[in-house]
Amino acid sequence: MKTLLLLVASNLFMTLAWYGQLRMKIFEGKALWLVVLMSWGIAFFEYCLMVPANRIGYANGMTGYQLKILQEVITLVVFVGFAWLVLGEKLTWNYAVSFALILAAVYFATAVKPGSATPSH
Secondary structure (H helix, E strand, C coil): CHHHHHHHHHHHHHHHHHHHHHCCHHHCCCCHHHHHHHHHHHHHHHHHHHHHHHHHHHHCCCCHHHHHHHHHHHHHHHHHHHHHHHHCCCCCHHHHHHHHHHHHHHHHHHHCCCCCCCCCC
16 A cells, blocks of 8 residues: 555656646746756656655565556556646547556456466455
């Protein structure tokens, strides 16, 4: 649970760093080099949360693959909320289907253990 919460928090910072500059007033009218520096400053906090999240998850038995796939799903969930609330974009059917396929990947990455042909529960 700690890994999950840290990953969510880190992705909030990273989404803000990468996509906040597209619509947020604080970035408007700034030179690109300054926007990059501002984004790096925000992304610093993402790293401060992502590194411990991965270390804790790995120490508790998650594989690198599982951590990466989980992180990608969290990134998409956070981004969908950000795109809707900040960018004003709707989730269309094709993106929803794509998202569902990625959720299926998480299931296969976490439920099926290496060397096993069937999901373990």
